[in-house]
Amino acid sequence: MIFLGEKVRGYLMIIGGAEDRSGDKEILKKFAEISGQGEARLTVITAASQDPKRVGDMYVEIFSKLGIGNVEALNIESRDEANKEAIAERIANSTGIFFTGGDQLRITSLLGGTKACQALEKAYRHGVIIAGTSAGAAAMSDTMIIGGSEDHAPKGNTVGMAPGLGLLEEVVIDQHFAQRGRMARLLLAVAQNPFILGVGIDEDTAILVYPDGKFWVIGSNTVTVLDGRCVNFTNVSELRPGEPLAMCNATLHILSPGLGFDMKNRKPLLA
Amino acid sequence: MIFLGEKVRGYLMIIGGAEDRSGDKEILKKFAEISGQGEARLTVITAASQDPKRVGDMYVEIFSKLGIGNVEALNIESRDEANKEAIAERIANSTGIFFTGGDQLRITSLLGGTKACQALEKAYRHGVIIAGTSAGAAAMSDTMIIGGSEDHAPKGNTVGMAPGLGLLEEVVIDQHFAQRGRMARLLLAVAQNPFILGVGIDEDTAILVYPDGKFWVIGSNTVTVLDGRCVNFTNVSELRPGEPLAMCNATLHILSPGLGFDMKNRKPLLA
Numbered sequence: 001m002i003f004l005g006e007k008v009r010g011y012l013m014i015i016g017g018a019e020d021r022s023g024d025k026e027i028l029k030k031f032a033e034i035s036g037q038g039e040a041r042l043t044v045i046t047a048a049s050q051d052p053k054r055v056g057d058m059y060v061e062i063f064s065k066l067g068i069g070n071v072e073a074l075n076i077e078s079r080d081e082a083n084k085e086a087i088a089e090r091i092a093n094s095t096g097i098f099f100t101g102g103d104q105l106r107i108t109s110l111l112g113g114t115k116a117c118q119a120l121e122k123a124y125r126h127g128v129i130i131a132g133t134s135a136g137a138a139a140m141s142d143t144m145i146i147g148g149s150e151d152h153a154p155k156g157n158t159v160g161m162a163p164g165l166g167l168l169e170e171v172v173i174d175q176h177f178a179q180r181g182r183m184a185r186l187l188l189a190v191a192q193n194p195f196i197l198g199v200g201i202d203e204d205t206a207i208l209v210y211p212d213g214k215f216w217v218i219g220s221n222t223v224t225v226l227d228g229r230c231v232n233f234t235n236v237s238e239l240r241p242g243e244p245l246a247m248c249n250a251t252l253h254i255l256s257p258g259l260g261f262d263m264k265n266r267k268p269l270l271a
Numbered sequence: 272m273i274f275l276g277e278k279v280r281g282y283l284m285i286i287g288g289a290e291d292r293s294g295d296k297e298i299l300k301k302f303a304e305i306s307g308q309g310e311a312r313l314t315v316i317t318a319a320s321q322d323p324k325r326v327g328d329m330y331v332e333i334f335s336k337l338g339i340g341n342v343e344a345l346n347i348e349s350r351d352e353a354n355k356e357a358i359a360e361r362i363a364n365s366t367g368i369f370f371t372g373g374d375q376l377r378i379t380s381l382l383g384g385t386k387a388c389q390a391l392e393k394a395y396r397h398g399v400i401i402a403g404t405s406a407g408a409a410a411m412s413d414t415m416i417i418g419g420s421e422d423h424a425p426k427g428n429t430v431g432m433a434p435g436l437g438l439l440e441e442v443v444i445d446q447h448f449a450q451r452g453r454m455a456r457l458l459l460a461v462a463q464n465p466f467i468l469g470v471g472i473d474e475d476t477a478i479l480v481y482p483d484g485k486f487w488v489i490g491s492n493t494v495t496v497l498d499g500r501c502v503n504f505t506n507v508s509e510l511r512p513g514e515p516l517a518m519c520n521a522t523l524h525i526l527s528p529g530l531g532f533d534m535k536n537r538k539p540l541l542a
Contacts, residue, residue, distance in 0.1 A: 153449035153473045153492045154525055178424035181452030187525055202424050202515075221424045222515045226523070233541055235527060244473075244493045246527035248539040252497070254425055254458055256506060256517035268519040270504055 010127040012167060012209040016175040016201030017101055017134030019219070021062055027206045027219050031131045032066045034208075035096025042071040043094040047110045048102030048135040052077065055100045063098075074116075082114035091119035096129050099136025105146055107139045108164060117165070124167055127211070137175045137201060140167045145174050148185035154247075156239030159185040161192075168209065171263065174200045177224055184245075186226055191236040191247045194228025197263060205257070214269060216260040225253040227266050281398040283438060283480035287446040287472030288372055288405030290490070292333055298477045298490050302402045303337045305479075306367025313342040314365040318381045319373030319406040323348065326371045334369075345387075353385035362390040367400045370407025376417055378410045379435060388436070395438055398482070408446045408472060411438045416445050419456035425518075427510030430456040432463075439480065442534065445471045448495055455516075457497055462507040462518045465499025468534060476528070485540060487531040496524040498537050 011034060019027040035042055044059045046052035056073025063071040074090060076082050091097060097120060099107060111117045124130050130140070138144045144164035151158060161172075172189045174182050177200035190198040201207060202221030209215040217223045227250065234247040253268050255261060260269035282305060290298040306313055315330045317323035327344025334342040345361060347353050362368060368391060370378060382388045395401050401411070409415045415435035422429060432443075443460045445453045448471035461469040472478060473492030480486040488494045498521065505518040524539050526532060531540035 151449075152452055155492075178422075178452075178455060181423055181449075181454075183452075183454050184449060191525075205515075220515070221426075222517075233539065244476075244491070244527040245525050246493075246530055247523075247525045248530075248541075250523045250525075252518075252521045252523040254516050254518045254521075256515040259517055259519075268504065270519075 009211050010124045011129040011211065012140060013129060013131035013206055014137045014140055014173055014201060014209065015131065015133035015206040016137060016177055016203050018176070018203035019133055019206065020204050025062065025066065027204070028062060029066055030208070030218060031096060031098065031129065032063055032068050034129045035068070037067055038069065040068050040070065040095045041093060042068050042096045042098065043090055044071065044073040044098045044100065045076065046073055046100045047076045048104060048107045049100050050102060059098060059100060076110055076116060079110060079114055082111050082116040085115070088115040088119040091116055092123055094123060094128060096131065097123065099132035099139065101134030101136060104135040104138040104144055104164070105162060107135060108162065130167060134175050137173050139164050141171050141173050142166045142169050143172060145172060145185055145189060148182065152181050152184050154184040154187040154245035156243045156245070157241035159188040161189065170195060171197045171199055174198070176203055178202045178221065186224070187245060187247060188236065190226050190228040190250065191231070191234040191245060194231040194234070196228065197266070198226035198228070200224035200226070213264040214260055214262050217255045217257045219257055223255040225255060225261055227251040227253070229266060280482050281395045282400040282482065283411060284400060284402035284477050285408045285411055285444055285472060285480065286402065286404035286477040287408060287448055287474050289447070289474035290404055290477065291475050296333065296337065298475070299333060300337055301479070301489060302367060302369065302400065303334055303339050305400045306339070308338055309340065311339050311341065311366045312364060313339050313367045313369065314361055315342065315344040315369045315371065316347065317344055317371045318347045319375060319378045320371050321373060330369060330371060347381055347387060350381060350385055353382050353387040356386070359386040359390040362387055363394055365394060365399060367402065368394065370403035370410065372405030372407060375406040375409040375415055375435070376433060378406060379433065401438060405446050408444050410435050412442050412444050413437045413440050414443060416443060416456060416460060419453065423452050423455050425455040425458040425516035427514045427516070428512035430459040432460065441466065442468045442470055445469070447474055449473045449492065457495070458516060458518060459507065461497050461499040461521065462502070462505040462516060465502040465505070467499065468537070469497035469499070471495035471497070484535040485531055485533050488526045488528045490528055494526040496526060496532055498522040498524070500537060
């Protein structure tokens with residue numbers, strides 16, 4: 001078992017999208033707090049968004065109101081920009097980094113392998129918290145879900161995947177999970193390699209991943225954990241597009257806020 | 272373990288709704304075949320429907336074209352009708368009985384405890400096949416799902432239940448399962464009593480339940496089996512409306528056509 005090995009790492013806050021931005025702001029508040037609150041240097045990365053200025057301004061305003069004095073949005077729109085020293089330095093000197101929603105392929109295709117990305121990884125390994133909502137959540141894992149079919153039954157070809165940022169190994173994240181009926185694509189992803197832990201995060205809900213590989217749920221909805229370790233049969237390798245999936249003996253956990261999960265030992269944490 | 276005890280019983284065909292009626296008609300053809308094909312006396316019960324005449328005529332036409340000479344629709348619209356000897360006799364003398372879709376509460380509130388229902392139970396105990404699609408599927412179990420909230424995240428008060436026809440014990444059926452994103456309400460139903468087996472049947476898909484308590488999947492989509500027997504934690508009894516569910520250690524099987532499930536021993540059947 002090499003899961004969550006000996007690497008030194010920081011914190012991740014993986015948000016299922018549509019987090020509360022006008023009420024209690026529980027999730028964003030927690031992120032600001034872990035980032036260092038008054039001492040924080042927050043960087044918002046809007047690479048996923050097609051309207052980066054608006055989205056960046058919105059989060060800068062929210063975090064400012066939450067008491068963060070030093071918060072800046074980096075609206076990186078090209079790989080050249082992502083290779084600029086100034087950008088990499090801003091990231092390297094952050095105490096918290098926040099990825100907005102949009103399209104996860106924009107994040108990885110703009111940032112993958114650039115100086116910005118190296119700075120991000122380094123910051124993370126030094127204990128900085130990296131948060132991402134929606135597309136920013138999906139992009140965190142080694143392999144990420146980039147799309148699914150409109151058919152909600154689990155079938156061949158109903159999930160598209162691509163290489164993610166790799167901050168979290170051996171996990172696949174899906175977001176807007178219950179709200180967009182995404183069980184089928186998580187099932188497909190886990191069937192493809194049952195060693196992968198499938199984590200479906202509902203809207204206004206987040207997992208806070210600690211360096212020891214445990215996570216805790218915050219927010220207002222649920223987190224679905226699909227553990228394929230005991231799967232003893234699947235037909236996924238033989239499926240042609242549209243053919244129905246089979247997968248037997250997966251383990252399913254529905255976690256409400258306050259509960260957690262030990263990803264190393266694959267066990268729910270009740271307190 | 273009293274599951275599927277010593278009762279003598281017949282066959283059930285439980286269809287997730289929207290079964291193919293114009294192409295191969297795989298599911299309806301199978302029902303006609305088991306009912307005795309040329310020798311069959313089929314009875315279509317349209318009690319669930321608010322437009323019984325149209326629905327009844329449609330199925331009579333389909334089954335006639337499939338080679339059934341003796342097929343009749345009983346458009347029972349009152350409990351008085353359901354207590355008529357002629358109705359009970361038609362049911363008692365059937366070799367196959369088919370419940371159409373509509374509203375499962377119409378089925379149980381019109382038929383529950385009537386002579387028609389007694390005749391149905393007796394026919395079933397004598398080996399007759401009872402089929403139901405959509406509402407007709409939901410109504411088969413001891414306790415049936417009658418509705419759910421529009422919120423697709425599993426939360427307190429998101430599932431409504433009522434007493435069903437009781438042809439299948441210790442199982443809860445949900446239909447149009449993946450197509451209508453109904454995992455949340457099946458999770459709630461199973462959390463309420465983890466001994467209950469949750470069976471979610473997709474559209475154009477059916478389970479054929481044999482007298483020995485095994486079922487096999489036919490059709491074009493999948494059947495989701497949610498087994499709560501190993502659940503070691505749930506907060507369901509404490510949930511107020513809208514509060515998120517927790518349930519740990521459920522077992523999940525996704526069954527494609529050709530696979531089966533042994534309900535007595537809670538094991539998938541691969542061939």
